[in-house]
Amino acid sequence: MIFAAGLGTRLKPYTVSHPKALVPVGGKPMLQRVIENLSMAGVKDIVINVHHFADQVVDFIKSNGNFGLDIKISDESDCLLDTGGGLLKAASLLSGDNPDDPILLHNADILTDLPLGLMQSFHQQSGADVTLLCSHRDSSRTLYFIDNRLAGWENLSNGDRKPKGFVPEEAHDASPFGGVHIIKKRILFERLLDYAGRKIHPFSIMPFYLDNLSILDIRRFMLPDGCHWFDVGSTDKLAAAETYLKNK
Numbered sequence: 731m732i733f734a735a736g737l738g739t740r741l742k743p744y745t746v747s748h749p750k751a752l753v754p755v756g757g758k759p760m761l762q763r764v765i766e767n768l769s770m771a772g773v774k775d776i777v778i779n780v781h782h783f784a785d786q787v788v789d790f791i792k793s794n795g796n797f798g799l800d801i802k803i804s805d806e807s808d809c810l811l812d813t814g815g816g817l818l819k820a821a822s823l824l825s826g827d828n829p830d831d832p833i834l835l836h837n838a839d840i841l842t843d844l845p846l847g848l849m850q851s852f853h854q855q856s857g858a859d860v861t862l863l864c865s866h867r868d869s870s871r872t873l874y875f876i877d878n879r880l881a882g883w884e885n886l887s888n889g890d891r892k893p894k895g896f897v898p899e900e901a902h903d904a905s906p907f908g909g910v911h912i913i914k915k916r917i918l919f920e921r922l923l924d925y926a927g928r929k930i931h932p933f934s935i936m937p938f939y940l941d942n943l944s945i946l947d948i949r950r951f952m953l954p955d956g957c958h959w960f961d962v963g964s965t966d967k968l969a970a971a972e973t974y975l976k977n978k
Contacts, residue, residue: 731820732764733813734838735781735806740964749783751838752790755962756975759790761838765797771846773834775825779804779816800825814935818926821918829916835935837909839963841971842953846910849951853912858949860939861912865953869906873950874898880948883940892940905950907936908959917946 738750745753751761761778768776776799780787784807791801804820811819817835824833832853834846844863853861862880864873874882874896882896884904891897898904925938939948953959960971 731777731779731804731817731824731833731835732761732768732838733779733816733835734761734787735779735784735810735816736839736963737782737810738839738963741968745782747783749780749787750963751778751787753839753962753968755841755968755971760841760962761787761790762794762797763841764836764838765799765801767842767844767846768834768836769797769799771834771850773799773846775800775802777802777804777820777823778838779806779811779820781806781810810932811930812932812934814922814926814933814938815931817918817935818922818930824915824918826915829914829919831915832912833915833918835911835913839961840909841960841962842908842910842958844910844953844957844959848954849910849912852951856949857947859914859917859946860948862939862948862950863908863910863953864905864950865908865959866905867959872904872906874902874904875950876902878949880939880943880950882943883936892937893943905952908953909961921946 734751736750738745741750741753752759780803784805788803802823804823806816849863870887871885873880881902883892884898921942922938958974962968962971
């Protein structure tokens with residue numbers, strides 16, 4: 731599933747008249763770059779959620795023949811649902827009957843040359859319920875891991891921490907989340923739906939992860955050496971990604 735519904739306020743003026751997911755990077759829309767990377771990893775079925783200028787995203791997908799894939803649209807035009815609510819709304823569109831089937835979730839504003847198949851293999855071999863892409867980089871918000879298992883989260887700007895009572899220790903390794911994660915399908919139906927009060931409403935999935943550390947096996951997959959990662963959700967970060975692609 732590609733999360734492409736965001737307003738993209740940090741990418742104005744482009745997003746005044748366009749969806750964030752279609753911002754061009756190196757002459758190619760971000761959404762296309764994400765779709766192509768998923769396709770190279772063997773993904774055949776994709777769900778894309780839409781909200782801001784939803785019709786432009788739908789038209790873009792159609793005009794490119796769905797990129798030869800089975801692409802479904804989860805329409806959030808009436809209400810922007812964030813990652814947790816968006817995933818629940820899209821649940822009926824996600825293929826696969828096995829409850830342990832992996833669902834790869836990818837933010838539309840994440841540009842990476844990571845071969846996603848590496849992360850998929852790691853997830854399947856580890857047996858984790860959830861796998862989070864992480865890297866060592868500067869960020870105001872970070873996750874903490876011990877033996878590669880998620881232990882907590884902190885906003886370094888204001889000291890907020892989750893879950894309640896969590897205090898970082900020397901044994902914890904800090905690494906921010908990279909906007910790509912894999913979750914077992916059964917977690918969506920067995921845990922996430924209950925967490926949401928069995929109704930679809932706007933909420934982020936990260937608090938769900940942090941509130942369920944005692945019952946979920948949540949691990950990190952570190953961005954391998956030699957792979958590149960960019961968040962193109964703001965104009966300055968978009969410029970950095972453009973520079974990388976020009977010099978590639």
